[in-house]
Amino acid sequence: MDVSPTLWVLTVTGLAALIAIDFVIGRKPHEVSLKEAGTWTVVWIALAGLFGLGLFLFGGGRPPESSSPASSPRSPSASTTSSSSS
Numbered sequence: 001m002d003v004s005p006t007l008w009v010l011t012v013t014g015l016a017a018l019i020a021i022d023f024v025i026g027r028k029p030h031e032v033s034l035k036e037a038g039t040w041t042v043v044w045i046a047l048a049g050l051f052g053l054g055l056f057l058f059g060g061g062r063p064p065e066s067s068s069p070a071s072s073p074r075s076p077s078a079s080t081t082s083s084s085s086s
Contacts (some may be wrong), residue, residue: 018047
């Protein structure tokens with residue numbers, strides 16, 4: 001997947017903004033309740049899911065061709081060739 005420099009800048013800028021907002025909101029020292037911790041966990045997981053969905057949609061919307069080693073059989077000569085090169 002070819003990623004443009006503009007998309008990299010937007011991604012890094014967005015991440016920096018999220019971290020800055022997190023520091024500003026959480027600046028006041030206090031005891032964190034279970035409800036607040038759960039809420040922030042859901043927020044961060046949702047943002048990660050949206051980022052993954054964006055990658056999926058803008059990356060073509062299909063999984064890679066060879067996603068698992070089991071789907072492409074290895075030839076026995078390939079493993080012996082790499083070990084005999086020493």
